[in-house]
Amino acid sequence: MSSHEQPGADLAASDPLDRDPQDLDSTLADLQVDINKIEDGHHEVEVALPSTWIAGILVETDAEVPDGGIVRLEIDVQADATVLVRGHLSAAYVVPCARCLDPATVDAGAEAGEMCVTYIPAERLRRWTELSRDALEGVGDEIEPLDASQLDELAYEGHTLDLNALVREQLLLAYPMRALCVRRQACLGLCSGCGETLNPPDSGSEAEVSMPATCPNCGRRLDGETESEPAEDTPWKRALGKLDTDAILGSSKKSQKTKKSGPQSGN
Numbered sequence: 001m002s003s004h005e006q007p008g009a010d011l012a013a014s015d016p017l018d019r020d021p022q023d024l025d026s027t028l029a030d031l032q033v034d035i036n037k038i039e040d041g042h043h044e045v046e047v048a049l050p051s052t053w054i055a056g057i058l059v060e061t062d063a064e065v066p067d068g069g070i071v072r073l074e075i076d077v078q079a080d081a082t083v084l085v086r087g088h089l090s091a092a093y094v095v096p097c098a099r100c101l102d103p104a105t106v107d108a109g110a111e112a113g114e115m116c117v118t119y120i121p122a123e124r125l126r127r128w129t130e131l132s133r134d135a136l137e138g139v140g141d142e143i144e145p146l147d148a149s150q151l152d153e154l155a156y157e158g159h160t161l162d163l164n165a166l167v168r169e170q171l172l173l174a175y176p177m178r179a180l181c182v183r184r185q186a187c188l189g190l191c192s193g194c195g196e197t198l199n200p201p202d203s204g205s206e207a208e209v210s211m212p213a214t215c216p217n218c219g220r221r222l223d224g225e226t227e228s229e230p231a232e233d234t235p236w237k238r239a240l241g242k243l244d245t246d247a248i249l250g251s252s253k254k255s256q257k258t259k260k261s262g263p264q265s266g267n
Contacts, residue, residue: 028053031163035077043075049091049167057168061175063093069108071167073115083119083161089170097181099189100197104179111174117166122155193220 030047049069058065069091076084089109097104156162181187186208188198196217203209214221 027162027164028167031071031167033075033161033163034159035075035081035083035161036159038075038077041077041079043077044073045075046070046072047167054091054093054171057171058093058175061095063095063106063175064103065093067092071170073163075161081121081124083156085115085117085119085161085163085166087115089115089167089174091171095176095179097187098178099187100181100183100199101190102181102187102197102199104181106174106176106179108171108174111176112170115166115170118153119156119161120153122157125153125155191215191218191220191222194218198222 028047028049030045033043033045047070049071051065051068054069055063055065069089071087071089071091073085073087076086078084089112091108093106093108094103095106096102183199183203183205186203186205188209188211190196191198193215194217196215198212198215200209211222213223
């Protein structure tokens with residue numbers, strides 16, 4: 001791990017996004033802020049996010065990143081070294097539509113919402129954890145000591161605040177469970193028979209389009225009904241049909257013969 005990565009990660013909330021930077025594209029130096037250089041305790045920063053960097057974060061998804069993004073942050077340093085970070089992400093990427101597999105754009109900023117995170121010195125968090133553990137000694141097992149991973153605050157060491165993990169998290173949180181293309185709810189999806197799209201060639205908006213009765217590509221009925229297919233005429237079927245006919249005729253002749261040869265009442 002780089003020396004600029006969150007050194008207090010063991011004290012901060014467990015962060016599955018805190019991976020080796022080599023697994024991502026890189027660590028952006030502009031997202032590493034020296035709080036000792038912040039004048040008047042307030043700092044505003046705007047950082048360009050290269051498309052390759054965003055793609056590296058989303059490498060384990062099916063997202064494509066055609067363009068880069070921007071993150072705008074406001075950093076306020078309080079007298080006790082507590083740091084409040086607020087900001088907004090402007091970035092987008094593309095995933096397959098859940099219905100027709102056409103490109104569906106994801107607005108990462110709108111999905112993730114506003115960022116608001118509090119950072120505290122790692123040493124202070126250590127003290128809180130130790131005091132909590134000491135205070136609860138002998139109380140019993142029903143009360144758990146303070147666990148740093150359960151706090152809303154994140155820890156930082158020294159005077160460098162690394163905000164790479166924060167932006168990575170916003171990008172990943174924006175990844176949707178289900179995205180729709182530009183047609184939104186009007187998307188007709190794919191044919192379950194041939195897999196071709198059911199959307200008309202000129203459809204590219206949310207305007208409602210009626211579902212066709214059959215697939216334009218393979219002719220499969222789309223109303224849930226199944227078409228009855230004519231029985232295939234084969235030598236085996238003809239032979240079986242002849243056997244059935246002979247059996248019926250033979251049974252009929254036998255019945256007539258029995259009736260004629262039956263006992264007659266005497267005078």
